[in-house]
Amino acid sequence: MMSLNRYRLKHLVKQNHRGARKASKLLDQPDRLIGVILIGNNFVNILASAIATVIAVRLWGDAGIVIATAALTIVILIFAEVSPKTVAALYPEKIAFPAAYILTPLLTLTYPLVWIVNSITNGLLKLFGLSPDGNSNHHLSTEELRTLVHEAGALLPKRKQSMLLGVLELNDVTVDDIMIPKNDIQGINLDLELDQILDRLSTTNHTRLPVYNGDINKVVGILHMRNLAQLIQQGKVTKASILQVIREPYFIPESTPLQTQLLNFQKESRRIGLVVDEYGDVLGIATLEDILEEIVGELSTEHREENSDIHAQEDGSYFIEASVYIRDINKSLSWDLPTDGPKTLNGLIIETLESIPDANVCLNINGYRIETLQMTDNLIKTARIIELDRPNKP
Template identity: 35%
Template sequence: MIEMAGWVTAAALLVAVLAAILFRKPLLATFGLQLISLKRRRMTQQEARAVISRLRSEAKAMKEDRNRVEALLALRELEVSDVMVHRTNMRSVNADNAPEAIVREVLQSPHTRLPLWKGSLDNIVGILHAKDLLRALNEVDNDFSQIDILKIAAKPWFVPDTTSLEDQLNAFLRRRAHIAIVVDEYGEVEGLLTLEDIIEEIVGEIADEHDIDVQGVKQEADGSVVVEGTVSIRDLNRALGWVLPDDEATTIAGLVIHETQSIPEEKQAFTFHGKRFLVMKRDKNRIARIRIKPAPVEIQQQEAQKPQ
C-alpha cells in the first residue's frame, strides 16, 4: 500500500514538472514575467558596420576632447607673442588719410576692427570699428567731410608681449574686449592679438565667409610654396598642416636664421625639418622671400633616424 502511494506521488510530481515545462510562458506571464531566450543572434553585416562607425565616431570625439584639454593647458605655456599677428602683417589705417580713403580701406578689409596710427606704426592712436564708422556716416548723410575718425575710434589697449595666453584670455573676458595691441618692453608695437586668435588655439581654425588665405603665402604648381619672410610659423603650419617648430623663432625667416646660425645669401638652400628652404630674395640683412618644398625622401628618413 505504501509502495502504491509512493508511485502515485512520483507520477503526480512528474505530471506537474511536465506541465510547468509545457506551460511555462503562460505561467510566467501570470506573474508579469517574460522568458528570455539565451540563444545569441548573429549580427548582420549592416549592424556590424553601424557599430564600427559609432565606435570610430566616439574615438574621434574623445581625441578632439583630449586635444582641446591639452590646448587649454598649453595656454599657460604660450605667450601672446607666440600667437599674435606680427606688425609686418597687420592691417592698419593711417589716421592722417582723408576720411573717404579711410572708409574705403575699412570696407575693403576682411577685419571688423583696425588699428589707427599717426606718424608711424609705433604710435597707435585708436581702434576703428567698421560698425561705428558706418553708423557715424549714416548720421551725417554720408558726408565724409563731417567725420572725425579719431572721435569714432575706441581707445587702444596695449599688452606686454610676455603675457601668457591664459592671462590674456581672462583679460579679454573681463574687459569684454576683442583686440589688443602687443608691445615689447620699450613700448614699441610688435603686433596685435584678438580674442579669436586665442579661441582658435583651443578649438582650431574658425573659418567664416570673410576669411582670406594667409598673406604672403603662394602655392606653386610644382608643389613648392613661396613664403614672405615675415609670415609667422604658426600661420604657415595652420594653413598647410605643417609642424615646423616655433619655439626658437616666430617668423619663417627667423627659423631659417636660427637653423643656419647666419643670414643666408640669395640662392642658398638648406634642408631641415623635412623641408628644403631656398632663399629667393634678401633685403639688406633681412630674408624677404623663401621657397619651401618637401625634402627628398632619403633625407627625411635620415632626419627621422637622428636621436631627438
C-alpha cells in the first residue's frame, strides 16, 4: 500500500478504477491503515508463536521453546515478511488493489481497537513533539518535476521531454537571454528616402517591423506588413501613411522572466516587444515566436539551416560566429559554457581577457579552448572552439 505511486494512483482514481479508489481512501488516513495492518500482522505472528511453543514443549520439553523460537523466526522471516513484502514492493498495484477489498471491511470491524491503539500512539508522538499528521505534502517542486521528466526515459518521447523541460525553464530564463540584439534589429528608419524604405520593406522576411526616426531608441511604433499591403493596394505608401497604420511600441524590461512575458504577450495581445534597460535604452527585440522556440525548439527548420552560425570541422572543433548567444551554443552542442555573465560569445571572450584584443588570441574557458579567427573594429567576428577532455566531466 505504501509503495503505490501516488500520482499514478490519483490518475487511476480519475479513471474510476475501483481498486484504486478503495486504496486511495485507505491511504487518506495512513495511521488507521497502518493500525489495522499491524494489529492483524502481530496478532497472527503472536498466535503462531504461542501455538508453536505449546506444540514444541509437548514434543521436546523445555528445549522445545528454543526450537520453536528458532524455527518460527526463520519461517515467519522468509514466508511472512521478506518474500511477500519484496513481491509487494515490486508489484504494488497487483497486491494493493485486491488487498484494499479485504482491508476496508477489516478496518470497519476492528475500528474500535484501531482507534484505541492510534489514540495511545498519537498521544506518545505528541509527548515527543511530533505531529501525528506528519508531512503529508506530496506536491512536487519544480526541480523534482524536472528530475521526474528526466527519469521518464522511454516512457516519454525525447521530443516531449524537451518541451516539458522547456516549459519548466521558462521562469529561469529572462527576455535578454533570447532577444534579437540591437545590432541585428531590422526596422524602418523614417530618416531614409521613401525608395530606400520601400526597398527594405520588399526584402524583409518579418511580418512586424519597428519604425523609428534615425535611431532605434527613437522608435515610434510597430508596422504590421498586413497594414502595409493595404496601403500598397490603395497606392498610398508614404511616410505619413505608414505613421497612420503603425501600432504604438510595446516595451519589455530586460529582466522579465519568459514565463511572465508569455502571459504579458497574451494579456496585451502582442507578439513583439522592444527590450529596454533600466535607462530606457533599447537593447533588442523579443517576440512570441522566440519564447515558443524555447519550448518546442526552432519553428522553422529551413530558417535554422540558412542562418546557422555553428559550423562543425573535421578535427572536432567548431567555427562559431561570435555574436551567437552562449545559451544557443550550449543547447546546440550540449556544452556548458558559462552563462552567468555575458550573453554572447564575443562578450564572454572580452570579459575573460578584460580588454578588446588587438590581434587573434587563444584562451581556455571552462574546459573549452577558444581561438579568435576574425575581428572587425571592436568586435570579434568568428572564433574556433574545441572541447577539451575534462576528467571531472559527468
